[in-house]
Amino acid sequence: MQGVELMVFGIGSVAVFLSLLVVVTSLTSRLMTRYFPEAEPLPVMPRAQRPAPVAGAEDAQLTAVIAAAIHRHRAGKH
Amino acid sequence: MQGVELMVFGIGSVAVFLSLLVVVTSLTSRLMTRYFPEAEPLPVMPRAQRPAPVAGAEDAQLTAVIAAAIHRHRAGKH
Amino acid sequence: MQGVELMVFGIGSVAVFLSLLVVVTSLTSRLMTRYFPEAEPLPVMPRAQRPAPVAGAEDAQLTAVIAAAIHRHRAGKH
Amino acid sequence: MDNLLRLWHSTGLAQFEPGQAFMILVGIALLFLAIRKGFEPLLLVPIGFGGIMANIPGAGLAYSAAENAIYGGDPQVLAQMATALGANALESGKALLAALSQAGAAEHLTATRVAEAAGYADGMLHSFYVVAIASGVAPLVIFMGVGAMTDFGPLLANPKTLFLGAAAQFGIFATVLGAVGLTALGVMDFSLADAAAIGIIGGADGPTAIYVSSVLAPDLLGPIAVAAYSYMALVPLIQPPIMRALTTEAERRIVMTQLRVVSRREKIVFPLVLLILVALLLPAAAPLLGMFCFGNLMKECGVVGRLTDTAQNALINITTIFLGLSVGSKLVADKFLDINTLGILALGIVAFAIGTASGVLIAKLMNRFGSTPLNPLIGSAGVSAVPMAARVSNKLGLEADPHNYLLMHAMGPNVAGVVGSAVAAGVMISLVGG
Amino acid sequence: MDNLLRLWHSTGLAQFEPGQAFMILVGIALLFLAIRKGFEPLLLVPIGFGGIMANIPGAGLAYSAAENAIYGGDPQVLAQMATALGANALESGKALLAALSQAGAAEHLTATRVAEAAGYADGMLHSFYVVAIASGVAPLVIFMGVGAMTDFGPLLANPKTLFLGAAAQFGIFATVLGAVGLTALGVMDFSLADAAAIGIIGGADGPTAIYVSSVLAPDLLGPIAVAAYSYMALVPLIQPPIMRALTTEAERRIVMTQLRVVSRREKIVFPLVLLILVALLLPAAAPLLGMFCFGNLMKECGVVGRLTDTAQNALINITTIFLGLSVGSKLVADKFLDINTLGILALGIVAFAIGTASGVLIAKLMNRFGSTPLNPLIGSAGVSAVPMAARVSNKLGLEADPHNYLLMHAMGPNVAGVVGSAVAAGVMISLVGG
Amino acid sequence: MDNLLRLWHSTGLAQFEPGQAFMILVGIALLFLAIRKGFEPLLLVPIGFGGIMANIPGAGLAYSAAENAIYGGDPQVLAQMATALGANALESGKALLAALSQAGAAEHLTATRVAEAAGYADGMLHSFYVVAIASGVAPLVIFMGVGAMTDFGPLLANPKTLFLGAAAQFGIFATVLGAVGLTALGVMDFSLADAAAIGIIGGADGPTAIYVSSVLAPDLLGPIAVAAYSYMALVPLIQPPIMRALTTEAERRIVMTQLRVVSRREKIVFPLVLLILVALLLPAAAPLLGMFCFGNLMKECGVVGRLTDTAQNALINITTIFLGLSVGSKLVADKFLDINTLGILALGIVAFAIGTASGVLIAKLMNRFGSTPLNPLIGSAGVSAVPMAARVSNKLGLEADPHNYLLMHAMGPNVAGVVGSAVAAGVMISLVGG
């Protein structure tokens, strides 16, 4: 296969593929907005997925850091 | 070795192992509470273990973020 | 090569290398402070390098966490 | 025209087989369950997606270079592969694949070199599988991370709950018997090693199941992992009816005495005690329980916070991504779609149910003959599936008495179940794999 | 005295060659551009530093054990290597290196064993290259991370912008033609596979360019990667003149209608739709687009936040470090300093310019014949180079009318350009590599 | 009954050997020191735990597949292994192990295939060792992370402190002489390469010591690493008496002039200057110092914050975990329990003491003949052990004069010591390893 053919088939394939993607995406979007409107809320990742045993420790540490930062902030250093 | 034997020896081994673990754990706990009560505090990981050279930068950034957040928070946007 | 030679050549090489480094470093520092004083500010990494799409979500979450922490902080638990 | 044909033949449409289409639907179903129903999403999203990628026709992502060469079907290459495998040069692709899977190490290497010389390469998912699972490393690293997230406090406060963790492993061994029985009856066709790997589904512990089946039955790894994670996600549906059937209202209302405080030092010493017991009695469980204890010691010792944090986050997350995709590679149609897969799914749920029942029954027994009251509902938590099973115990306790919080009491048997199934895994490997 | 001589011969000064000195300067120049000028520093800092390390004389960091043995020059070892490679024992080092690069897998292995027995080892950067790039894994992992950072919202709100992502890939294929033409004219010497790999520079997408050239033209990987990242950094300089030349003031002022809100579900379904289309039509693009879609699905599904976070941060950062150093290993003087490198740099910028122009021209066409107004400035964003190209579109829009914010509109073609060049990569691999 | 016996024989109790029990105690002792005494816990926790796991009888976690096959003791397999190794089929396990460790690459491969065909596999810790240390990659990645945490400001403000970093390396070379001497006297049995690797303990730099011994003396890696990290932890005990003995009260009170501010640019240029000096003079140090400078440049250049953050955290932590476990694998009884280990421990502390003394003495010399005052206490910081040694200098300074803060002044020689021992490592490898 030589250069010209590669160019023709190449850009052709890209165009065909992305055109199909336009069609399919538009169709999917239309179908979804009509038949599956976003009514039921999706399950959001529960906080529990983060390592539960350390969560307490982290919170405490974060609070301490924040408290210190607020203190410094109020003290007018920044 | 066939199925029945595998079952008998298998569940037997698991039971023996975990029973021993019950015994040893109970013993250890009793020994520790009696002879090594938690008097001396354990060395806690010093903050210095985190990369010291960047700590300052991080703190400053964190403080800035927090200050901004407090500001937004007070501005009543949330 | 035997022990004594290894010691002599070894410590010699280290000394020569580090002495050269002293000379070159001193020279570079002098050249830089004379000819390239720190006038133009260096480009600082733009925030955009962090994944832009999630930045909003992170900010919101951080603000929420901080607001909660402040609340707890004020409530006098710490 | 010739080029258009070539392009067409390289598309998936021209190569699609019904099995692949079906498995892509299975992958989408797993994603749906994970995303919409919240079924163990951390594993089922990568597994489901990996399953879809594995079944893309013509891409060969789940195959080794040698397999891809055989599927490629070039007659010349096939003849060379046949020679390398010591097979008849005229044999079909299917026969060559069989020859390949039974070839010794040396023939396999030669065949791989022939394939590579012909321009074929290992598929992406196959490479992930080799590095993450065939080496055994990914389940072990995940177990280290799980150890670094586990709090043995409730177990140490009440060590007898270890018996519940042992009882719930009965499901594992009963299922082995079932698998052997089905084979004896001619319904399925499982070797003893296969049966052992299938039984571990009843351990309700993903990394343990993957580790054991990577050692004892790599061909069944796909369905075993999918079954293990699916049933773990289904714990809130599978367990309650069994628990209700085996307990009386009065038993479910039993209030347990509050747990004592466990000192930092006891928590530091426990992983070492467990490790030494493993060293003395069950070396075959050393990799799994060793890494688990290592993670736990890092967490409890309090002086390597950097490492604990990484083990709990970056490292376990990276490993989970590649473990999931690697398991997905075993969902490739011509390996997954098999009557045995149905058998594995059926046996797996039986193992779960038996494990749950055994845990509850032994808890009843301990309550009857023990000195302190013990609510039988926490027995079901012994199957592990941390922390879902403990939450189920808690929920049923609250149903019976709105003030009876069992969560902390159920965490004891729950982490005992993790240890128990790792012990069971070691026993299996040492009895069957030796 | 003997020892002093030995020490002296082991220094770099005694072994320096002009090419190495020049390449170290090139490495320093890349670092300067990255640090002072902000040219894609995340990649160019590791590439530049890796390039300097690769050219340290005598260290052989970028060479394999076998290459290091040949450069070592011990006559006995050379003779053994020659035998292993089936070459004449009296041949020069250069001839042996050529024999090594053309040796089959078996001879290569034998030669490597000879080198290792003689005490030579793979250089550090060479090892990184083998693990990160030759295996194909690093660009794929980076693509997964990019997927996990990509928001397809603007594209889904206006799917027609996908046409702009397609149009901008014309630069890729035009450049292939250019490379083939230069070879036909005798100016350069590129095979068709080389030409295809060079063209991908026009895709303005680093990992895609590295992936394709690791498959089709590993020898050209160094200049191709450097060109791709350099020109991506130069987007704000390269694109504006072309955009201004091809559009009228009135066109640049066109205000586009606000984008509709895209629902969470559409965003979840899109990566699956794209993956299935790839499965049906273009299996050769499955690794790249599969990992990209996987990253995006993890982000959008919202139930695997831990994994998304790791894919966006720790994992992509680790991979970027080793990918950069590995690319740097290809900047070793005797592989990089070649007339072909100049050709690659020249063709790369032509590819960029043609891609930009095609995007703008097709956007003009779509504006003329479409029902909704479309500002041609967003066409140039179709080359990808996310998010730089979209910012350029926005900037030129604001120049023409201070109230015309095009950023969100340009993000559609911009991410379409990423998909488009991955599709083009798949087409290339399936047409040329098969 | 038969099964019970089989179970019993598979337990650790039936296979325990005294050496293993002793090494498990050593592992526990290391954990105790790390956790209770705070001895370099980031490394000693993984090393200690790895040491315990390595000595679990029957688990073979620290052995290769071939070693496990020999320890397995099946007569048929032993005979096959003997054939593969070209040894007498009737030889004992011990003789076969010796034959294995001296086998060429080809025989080793054949023996490994025999072992794998008989169902033996590499132990988990052995696999970690191969990937992390034998490849050389883990110490280099850690060195990159250390570079990304190092601030060369104090050194650049007072470059003469580099002489102190050079002086403290005298301990390394004096110890080499000691090791050679002990061998000449017949007390120990170290080759020149062994002696060089042992000397590096005096460099007080863990990754450098591991890197050098993985290149020059892999068999001694266990004791060398344990000695290096233990003595680094003991710096506050080892150094003060030497420092007090060699300095007068007046000298300890010397107040040093405040350090000038070092500009950002000087800090960016320094790693490049160092790298180029390495390129010109000492290519053998290029991997270690190259990665170190790369990490430092990433930190100082300020434009790749993502990568710096990962190099300082996730990446170095992951690597530390596996490096520690891998070092632990070298604590397996039959390799560690050797008279040479005692020699290594003794020589290591001598190296430390000589390095400390040399640093202090050269500092005294520089104070005497230099123009600016220099407190000799900062000389001991030249052994590296960052930042412990600098803190010791500071502490002794404050003891002599409560207002004399030496910390920042001591950081100069301290980081110079890191560079110095990496240079010494390069010299060793180029003189001995060539």
Ligand code: NA
């Ligand atoms: Na379990």
Ligand code: NA
């Ligand atoms: Na593109």
Ligand code: NA
């Ligand atoms: Na040092």
